[in-house]
Amino acid sequence: MLNNESVLFIRSLVENDRRSVSEISGILHITKKKFWQELNKINSEFRMMKIPEIVLEDEKVIFSEESKKIWAAEKSNFRKKDLVLQDERVYLIILYTFIKADIISNNHYQELLQLSKNSILLDLKKVKEICKKYNINLIYTRSDGYELIGEEYDIRSLASYSIGKILSLTIGEWLINYIFESWNYTSNKETINKVIIQLSKEYNVTFTYDRIKEVIYFFDFLQKRKNSLKLNFDDEDAMYLKKHPLYKMGCFIVKDIFYKDCEKEKLYITIRLLSALQGNIKFYKEESFKEVTKNIIARVQAITGIVFENPKELADNLFEHLVPAYFRIKFDIVSKNPYTTQIKGEYNELYYLVEKGLTPLAELTGKTIPEDEVAYFTVHFGGFLSLEKEEKRTYKGLSICPNGISSSLIMRTQLKELFPSIEFSSVHSLEEAKSLCIEEYDMVFSTTYFQTEKQLFLTKPILNKVEQEILKTEVSQNFDIDIGTQNLDIQKLIKAIEQHAIIENRKELYESISNILYETDRNYEGGKNLTELLQEDLIKFSNKKMDWQEAISVAATPLLKEGYINENYIEAMIRMVKKMGAYIVLAPKVAIPHARPEEGVEKLGISLLHLEQPVDFNMSDEYDEDKEVKLIFILAAVDSTGHLKALKQLSKILEDEENITELIDTTNARDLFNKINEIIER
Numbered sequence: 001m002l003n004n005e006s007v008l009f010i011r012s013l014v015e016n017d018r019r020s021v022s023e024i025s026g027i028l029h030i031t032k033k034k035f036w037q038e039l040n041k042i043n044s045e046f047r048m049m050k051i052p053e054i055v056l057e058d059e060k061v062i063f064s065e066e067s068k069k070i071w072a073a074e075k076s077n078f079r080k081k082d083l084v085l086q087d088e089r090v091y092l093i094i095l096y097t098f099i100k101a102d103i104i105s106n107n108h109y110q111e112l113l114q115l116s117k118n119s120i121l122l123d124l125k126k127v128k129e130i131c132k133k134y135n136i137n138l139i140y141t142r143s144d145g146y147e148l149i150g151e152e153y154d155i156r157s158l159a160s161y162s163i164g165k166i167l168s169l170t171i172g173e174w175l176i177n178y179i180f181e182s183w184n185y186t187s188n189k190e191t192i193n194k195v196i197i198q199l200s201k202e203y204n205v206t207f208t209y210d211r212i213k214e215v216i217y218f219f220d221f222l223q224k225r226k227n228s229l230k231l232n233f234d235d236e237d238a239m240y241l242k243k244h245p246l247y248k249m250g251c252f253i254v255k256d257i258f259y260k261d262c263e264k265e266k267l268y269i270t271i272r273l274l275s276a277l278q279g280n281i282k283f284y285k286e287e288s289f290k291e292v293t294k295n296i297i298a299r300v301q302a303i304t305g306i307v308f309e310n311p312k313e314l315a316d317n318l319f320e321h322l323v324p325a326y327f328r329i330k331f332d333i334v335s336k337n338p339y340t341t342q343i344k345g346e347y348n349e350l351y352y353l354v355e356k357g358l359t360p361l362a363e364l365t366g367k368t369i370p371e372d373e374v375a376y377f378t379v380h381f382g383g384f385l386s387l388e389k390e391e392k393r394t395y396k397g398l399s400i401c402p403n404g405i406s407s408s409l410i411m412r413t414q415l416k417e418l419f420p421s422i423e424f425s426s427v428h429s430l431e432e433a434k435s436l437c438i439e440e441y442d443m444v445f446s447t448t449y450f451q452t453e454k455q456l457f458l459t460k461p462i463l464n465k466v467e468q469e470i471l472k473t474e475v476s477q478n479f480d481i482d483i484g485t486q487n488l489d490i491q492k493l494i495k496a497i498e499q500h501a502i503i504e505n506r507k508e509l510y511e512s513i514s515n516i517l518y519e520t521d522r523n524y525e526g527g528k529n530l531t532e533l534l535q536e537d538l539i540k541f542s543n544k545k546m547d548w549q550e551a552i553s554v555a556a557t558p559l560l561k562e563g564y565i566n567e568n569y570i571e572a573m574i575r576m577v578k579k580m581g582a583y584i585v586l587a588p589k590v591a592i593p594h595a596r597p598e599e600g601v602e603k604l605g606i607s608l609l610h611l612e613q614p615v616d617f618n619m620s621d622e623y624d625e626d627k628e629v630k631l632i633f634i635l636a637a638v639d640s641t642g643h644l645k646a647l648k649q650l651s652k653i654l655e656d657e658e659n660i661t662e663l664i665d666t667t668n669a670r671d672l673f674n675k676i677n678e679i680i681e682r
């Protein structure tokens with residue numbers, strides 16, 4: 001009997017048709033034994049459904065076109081209890097209740113999921129736990145049955161989140177249709193989609209594909225919701241939304257899709273549209289968004305010690321993401337990032353530092369930035385790190401990712417990393433790709449099928465180590481590109497290890513070996529510790545009164561004497577402060593000047609000047625006591641990543657003003673060095 005895990009496995013076979021068992025096992029992080037067990041199970045079910053079996057030819061999996069066609073048709077006939085796993089059932093219950101057309105009892109849930117009364121009661125406990133996070137209660141009364149009780153805005157947020165969770169499943173769209181059928185509703189998704197496409201053309205706006213898809217499904221559910229409660233909006237928010245250019249589009253949607261003339265509904269629909277919009281600097285004239293974009297870049301540069309190349313391109317790209325992110329955060333619209341865990345793992349130090357750099361956005365929204373949103377911003381900055389090798393570009397590649405600018409940046413960054421000899425350009429929609437002249441590129445990397453005369457490589461926005469190696473091999477077979485010699489079969493290596501040792505966790509061993517063998521040039525582990533870079537002999541004390549330019553020069557002297565930097569770097573740091581202002585003052589009484597590596601850095605290092613008399617770094621007419629600096633850390637970075645671990649440690653130290661006071665109160669280099677080490681180890 002097939003379940004949702006089997007459906008996911010079949011999808012992987014479809015996506016990796018004509019790849020070897022070793023490659024597919026590696027991609028899925030399973031053993032060959034597990035692969036054969038699952039394949040035999042699937043083929044057994046396929047025989048019963050009269051679907052041609054999945055076969056092997058020359059060690060490669062062959063999923064015939066006939067099998068794919070019949071499978072696509074048969075999948076819609078599965079019974080829900082066979083496919084739906086326990087963790088997924090709670091979201092079906094929430095959405096089924098959200099659009100209830102009649103009184104719901106336990107029997108209705110039993111019929112919906114084909115489960116026993118006790119099983120449903122256990123699921124309802126889990127539903128209630130999720131509801132609590134949204135300040136909602138799932139209540140049962142004899143007169144009304146089960147109902148979601150709370151503020152209408154919160155109930156809709158829970159429903160929207162549940163739709164996102166369901167759509168992330170292989171059978172997500174089928175499950176949504178099943179919920180509608182359970183209440184004898186018909187989906188209006190196609191009609192809603194046409195209305196939004198037409199209106200977006202009229203208003204000359206672009207929506208992010210994955211987010212607007214979720215919004216369309218949500219509107220479909222909202223159409224069917226009976227007895228919705230009153231929506232409440234802050235007067236200031238309501239006034240702002242009514243003045244927004246997209247408000248008129250929201251009004252048309254309320255009239256054309258929901259057949260209402262409700263003012264609060266118009267405001268709500270406008271918010272949902274704004275949360276899915278791709279920010280356009282020509283569309284948004286508000287200076288606050290431009291100012292926050294500028295401030296975030298300045299702050300991230302100061303915190304990370306990175307001076308990003310192509311500042312205008314970075315600002316434009318960041319602006320496009322920041323605008324809809326602002327509305328999602330401000331109005332509590334959950335945006336699930338499927339790559340958050342992977343981003344936090346691969347970009348660990350950068351994620352932490354970017355999170356600290358998003359303070360201007362947190363202040364603008366008045367909300368804490370959710371980790372899924374932080375992950376998207378991390379990708380934006382990670383995509384602009386100076387990681388390209390000085391290598392002749394021999395080919396031009398086009399990367400297509402319709403899922404928005406964030407996913408597109410993930411993809412382009414990884415492709416640039418894997419293929420430094422290819423010059424990449426990227427687009428965010430198939431329409432943009434179709435408009436390009438075919439002579440502009442030699443090959444195409446896309447997350448979805450794209451008809452082209454050039455070689456097409458289907459890929460994902462972010463690849464694991466094995467998928468990276470497979471893609472490198474495929475590209476090298478079609479183009480004269482050197483990909484190195486790392487083509488080791490990890491499954492064979494694990495089998496050899498197993499002959500001499502007991503493996504307790506095969507998946508973790510697989511991932512560890514992959515990380516070692518398939519390690520790329522990018523070092524997102526962040527390099528050395530702070531106390532490895534800030535050596536005792538690079539710490540100096542001064543009781544002299546001086547201005548900020550002289551203070552930077554004195555603070556950099558130890559690095560200059562030891563050959564870490566040359567004179568040009570000191571001048572570059574002073575120019576940077578004049579240009580960027582006091583953003584280098586990252587904490588009360590602490591500054592971290594830096595400039596680009598090519599402006600005079602010879603090797604990686606950090607020096608520290610302890611000042612008895614504070615230096616004034618106030619660059620504006622408004623005086624700030626915290627910018628009277630007594631500790632100046634000079635960062636000399638040779639690239640964009642090797643110092644991130646040290647700066648993450650330094651940033652953690654500076655989070656606590658007591659730590660800063662302890663450092664200021666020290667009287668010699670030895671004590672100061674030991675105090676830093678002590679704080680890190682706490």
